[in-house]
Amino acid sequence: MSLARDAMEGNDGSAAVSRPDPALLSWSGGKDSAWTLHVLRQRSDVEVVALVTTLTEGYGRSSMQGVRREVLLAQAAAAGLPLVEACIPRDCDNAIYEAAFAEALAQARRRWPDLRRIAFGDLFLADIRAWREALCERLGWTPLFPLFGAGTAALAGEMIAAGMRTYLCCVDTQQLDAGFAGRDFDRTLLADLPEGVDPCGENGEFHTCVGDGPMFAYPLDLARGETVLRDGRFAYTDFLLSMDSP
Structure with missing residues (x-):
């Protein structure tokens, strides 16, 4: 039975009180997943109990952002949540990805048997949403x-105003100049983005790594490392935990 449908009746026969449904949150280490956690924590019907991330084998980094595993673990600790890991090979097709993702969800459900929901930080790409919905339906998740x-312009401003500190860790150089890699995601960056580039990078123009925000109990001390070009297209800036970081 869903936790949301579990009821607790008081000794005085008062009305039952609903408990929130537990949920996983798909976690990339970037601003959209972090902000999704913040938004869900404002709701009374859902409680995020864990984060789930996809790591590329041999690299120990999140598959799109390229965020180091140790940074992902530090983010999860700052959010006060465990991190469930799905590992995929570097050259991964949909079938392999889906199998790894399914195993991670099964692992989470073994720990939290009432889990039925998983949240994603998608903003407006209908095809990605439809693919996730179809996958979740096959796996028995909502x-x-x-x-x-x-609206991504307003959302970007809201994130910054709330004190989120995040950095561009990956730039698609076919959509945005490589010089943006490693920069702070702030109002200056938003003003510098060329016309046609989404303020939240929702079209894949850039990805981010979060160091602080209202979803964290404390900030992470991230050190900016080198920037390298991979696959002749993607400029990745490495972010490492400082020795002073919790």
Whole structure:
């Protein structure tokens, strides 16, 4: 039975009180997943109990952002949540990805048997949402998209105003100049983005690594490392935990 349908009746026969449904949150280490956690924590019907991330074998980094595993673990600790890991090979097709993802979800459900929901930080790409919905249906999960349909310009400003500290860790140089890699995601960066580049990078123009925000109990001390070009297209800036970071 879902936790949301569990009821507790008081000794005085008072009305039952609903408990929130537990949920996983798909975690990339970037701003959209972090902001999704912040938004869900404002709701009374859902409680995020763990983060789930996809790591590339041999690299120990999140598959799109390239965020180091140790940074992902530090983010999870700052959020006060465990991190469930799905590992995939570097050259990975949909079938392999889905199998690894399914195993991670099964692992989470073994720990939290009432888990039925998983949240994603997608903003407006309908095809990605449809693919996630189809995958979740096959696996017996209900997807949540708390940010879907939000205006990305307003959302970017809201994140910055709330004190989120995040950095561009990956830039698609076919859509944005490599010089943006490693920069702070702040109002200056938003003003510098060329016309046609989404303020939240929702079209894949850039990905981010979060160091602080209202979803964290404390900030991470991240040190900016070198920037390298991979696959002749993607400029990755490495972010490492400082020795002073918790």
